Amino acid sequence: xxxxxxxxxxxxxxxxxxxxxxxxxxxxxxxxxxxxxxxxxxxxxxxxxxxxxxxxxxxxxxxxxxxxxxxxxxxxxxxxxxxxxxxxxxxxxxxxxxxxxxxxxxxxxxxxxxxxxxxxxxxxxxxxxxxxxxxxxxxxxxxxxxxxxxxxxxxxxxxxxxxxxxxxxxxxxxxxxxxxxxxxxxxxxxxxxxxxxxxxxxxxxxxxxxxxxxxxxxxxxxxxxxxxxxxxxxxxxxxxxxxxxxxxxxxxxxxxxxxxxxxxxxxxxxxxxxxxxxxxxxxxxxxxxxxxxxxxxxxxxxxxxxxxxxxxxxxxxxxxxxxxxxxxxxxxxxxxxxxxxxxxxxxxxxxxxxxxxxxxxxxxxxxxxxxxxxxxxxxxxxxxxxxxxxxxxxxxxxxxxxxxxxxxxxxxxxxxxxxxxxxxxxxxxxxxxxxxxxxxxxxxxxxxxxxxxxxxxxxxxxxxxxxxxxxxxxxxxxxxxxxxxxxxxxxxxxxxxxxxxxxxxxxxxxxxxxxxxxxxxxxxxxxxxxxxxxxxxxxxxxxxxxxxxxxxxxxxxxxxxxxxxxxxxxxxxxxxxxxxxxxxxxxxxxxxxxxxxxxxxxxxxxxxxxxxxxxxxxxxxxxxxxxxxxxxxxxxxxxxxxxxxxxxxxxxxxxxxxxxxxxxxxxxxxxxxxxxxxxxxxxxxxxxxxxxxxxxxxxxxxxxxxxxxxxxxxxxxxxxxxxxxxxxxxxx
Ligand code: GLA
Numbered sequence: 106x107x108x109x110x111x112x113x114x115x116x117x118x119x120x121x122x123x124x125x126x127x128x129x130x131x132x133x134x135x136x137x138x139x140x141x142x143x144x145x146x147x148x149x150x151x152x153x154x155x156x157x158x159x160x161x162x163x164x165x166x167x168x169x170x171x172x173x174x175x176x177x178x179x180x181x182x183x184x185x186x187x188x189x190x191x192x193x194x195x196x197x198x199x200x201x202x203x204x205x206x207x208x209x210x211x212x213x214x215x216x217x218x219x220x221x222x223x224x225x226x227x228x229x230x231x232x233x234x235x236x237x238x239x240x241x242x243x244x245x246x247x248x249x250x251x252x253x254x255x256x257x258x259x260x261x262x263x264x265x266x267x268x269x270x271x272x273x274x275x276x277x278x279x280x281x282x283x284x285x286x287x288x289x290x291x292x293x294x295x296x297x298x299x300x301x302x303x304x305x306x307x308x309x310x311x312x313x314x315x316x317x318x319x320x321x322x323x324x325x326x327x328x329x330x331x332x333x334x335x336x337x338x339x340x341x342x343x344x345x346x347x348x349x350x351x352x353x354x355x356x357x358x359x360x361x362x363x364x365x366x367x368x369x370x371x372x373x374x375x376x377x378x379x380x381x382x383x384x385x386x387x388x389x390x391x392x393x394x395x396x397x398x399x400x401x402x403x404x405x406x407x408x409x410x411x412x413x414x415x416x417x418x419x420x421x422x423x424x425x426x427x428x429x430x431x432x433x434x435x436x437x438x439x440x441x442x443x444x445x446x447x448x449x450x451x452x453x454x455x456x457x458x459x460x461x462x463x464x465x466x467x468x469x470x471x472x473x474x475x476x477x478x479x480x481x482x483x484x485x486x487x488x489x490x491x492x493x494x495x496x497x498x499x500x501x502x503x504x505x506x507x508x509x510x511x512x513x514x515x516x517x518x519x520x521x522x523x524x525x526x527x528x529x530x531x532x533x534x535x536x537x538x539x540x541x542x543x544x545x546x547x548x549x550x551x552x553x554x555x556x557x558x559x560x561x562x563x564x565x566x567x568x569x570x571x572x573x574x575x576x577x578x579x580x581x582x583x584x585x586x587x588x589x590x591x592x593x594x595x596x597x598x599x600x601x602x603x604x605x606x607x608x609x610x611x612x613x614x615x616x617x618x619x620x621x622x623x624x625x626x627x628x629x630x631x632x633x634x635x636x637x638x639x640x641x642x643x644x645x646x647x648x649x650x651x652x653x654x655x656x657x658x659x660x661x662x663x664x665x666x667x668x669x670x671x672x673x674x675x676x677x678x679x680x681x682x683x684x685x686x687x688x689x690x691x692x693x694x695x696x697x698x699x700x701x702x703x704x705x706x707x708x709x710x711x712x713x714x715x716x717x718x719x720x721x722x723x724x725x726x727x728x729x730x731x732x733x734x735x736x737x738x739x740x741x742x743x744x745x746x747x748x749x750x751x752x753x754x755x756x757x758x759x760x761x762x763x764x765x766x767x768x769x770x771x772x773x774x775x776x777x778x779x780x781x782x783x784x785x786x787x788x789x790x791x792x793x794x795x796x797x798x799x800x801x802x803x804x805x806x807x808x809x810x811x812x813x814x815x816x817x818x819x820x821x822x823x824x825x826x827x828x829x830x831x832x833x834x835x836x837x
């Protein structure tokens with residue numbers, strides 16, 4: 106059992122393979138957080154909490170004259186409201202009498218096997234190799250009878266603890282949640298901690314920022330209705346000495362695809378509190394008597410093995426526990442070519458077949474028909490919402506087009522943007538009230554499109570049936586599901602005025618329902634997510650999509666940074682990455698080596714390539730297949746940081762059994778007559794020998810030599826040369 110309750114000491118110890126998390130029913134039945142870190146078995150760690158008379162930090166009334174017990178200075182699992190704790194909070198609830206108060210104390214708990222589930226929200230599943238136990242701990246405000254169940258599922262082998270909270274109104278009156286966080290994590294000593302996040306922008310997603318905690322609230326958020334290009338719902342706290350290989354790191358990844366917030370506060374006593382959950386901006390949710398409200402889940406991990414150790418936990422977990430699609434492990438994903446950067450809106454069935462014919466010689470196995478095949482869609486001003494084939498372009502009809510592509514021995518993929526509508530569309534003309542627009546005001550246009558009120562059931566049903574009818578009309582192998590704007594004008598014509606604070610969250614719940622109705626009902630189709638690139642890449646989306654288009658920016662050198670940042674959380678097999686015509690000065694081999702740091706494909710007009718280029722692409726497509734297992738299932742190591750002024754950017758994937766590895770090196774800067782540089786491998790078996798393919802000489806070197814002395818990288822080479830070193834263990 107991964108969860109142990111010590112009745113006498115009133116402690117709960119949650120054990121993963123290498124970590125322990127401990128909490129306790131403490132003084133006055135408040136639930137204290139005691140510890141999260143390396144395994145400590147079942148020691149009661151309440152000795153860590155000392156009490157002092159803290160001036161201006163009040164004491165709960167029933168602590169009587171005891172002035173040393175202040176919630177402002179106690180580590181808690183979930184905060185109260187207006188009980189003298191002035192730090193950032195887990196909950197803000199407005200009670201029916203207008204007061205803002207919540208005084209949650211222990212009421213009951215239960216422990217059971219298997220992970221918790223959440224109403225309408227995605228959570229990971231347990232595989233047959235996982236031992237998972239769940240603790241549900243209920244705290245209650247005895248005046249309002251608002252209960253909050255703190256949910257903890259312990260994925261023992263994976264070293265992941267999943268948390269969430271469920272609010273239940275056991276009282277007689279409706280209350281309004283103004284803020285409800287999924288996780289609250291208190292550290293008695295937060296000085297010397299850094300906060301790591303993945304900020305970015307359109308075309309430059311998931312860059313890396315690391316800053317020391319100082320005495321204020323650090324806030325990472327998206328208020329854009331999508332998890333966003335600007336921030337990813339992931340943060341890590343790492344001790345300042347932590348590097349890739351050593352040091353304590355705590356990861357927090359929120360399984361949510363809408364507006365979110367993560368706040369970290371270093372308080373007056375150098376205590377640190379981190380909370381994460383749905384963004385509370387424009388949020389107000391009515392919980393009526395008898396009703397529940399579930400927060401999304403947060404996946405937490407701890408390791409003292411540095412940032413690589415943290416990323417490893419997430420990579421393995423995302424590959425094993427998020428998505429049951431056969432395309433995760435059982436069926437190889439084909440090399441694809443996407444028509445977008447080749448033709449934009451200007452294509453017809455003949456052009457697609459021509460592209461397919463040329464692309465076949467490049468080793469391409471699937472053609473993806475991107476935006477522009479439906480409704481009246483000749484540019485981005487019209488047609489969204491009309492999910493029927495534009496027969497002026499696809500003159501032979503979709504079924505026949507797919508047949509022709511299939512006859513070439515290739516698979517066929519198609520693009521949708523279900524959540525959006527153009528004002529110039531049949532859908533908008535029929536249902537103008539289905540868009541998000543505040544009465545009496547013009548809605549913000551973005552890319553000249555409006556947002557459907559996806560929280561509405563009739564909108565969900567329309568989208569499920571119209572998209573499904575296309576999917577069922579032809580032999581479609583792949584879908585790219587896009588969203589090309591942020592969400593504004595939060596308003597639903599289906600809700601009363603006082604309930605409009607629910608719109609943003611209802612949108613996300615509605616979206617998950619639509620995806621359940623389309624994606625989960627088509628297990629033979631491979632779904633890739635997209636949001637103008639990676640604007641809604643998050644762990645929740647990966648329960649639906651096996652991969653996510655990482656960025657509209659296909660410039661290979663920019664992608665070095667983007668892949669580096671993404672790799673903090675996301676494994677290679679989830680990152681859509683293509684070779685395109687962008688950056689003509691970079692050789693195709695290097696573009697392909699970088700795209701192999703993702704799911705690999707092409708985004709160009711194959712009919713315009715020269716024969717030599719086609720041959721190079723074929724060689725690289727073959728390499729993608731050769732290294733597929735290594736790249737998709739191996740352990741990933743960041744070998745250099747492209748955000749620092751390096752000459753070489755390098756990364757490595759090592760097979761789980763250490764029998765082989767692939768080291769990729771890209772020359773990003775040439776220094777004239779400069780020093781010899783070496784790339785030191787990681788994660789190899791120190792006692793085995795490896796043949797080094799790719800250095801021209803086929804050296805056989807020990808794991809020790811490769812890790813401690815490294816591989817000398819040739820320096821007199823053309824700009825942007827890349828090297829793929831394949832290390833294969835040999836018996837000597
Ligand atoms: C977004 C996507 C692109 C392409 C276009 C089509 O920008 O990220 O890859 O699909 O939409 O409109």
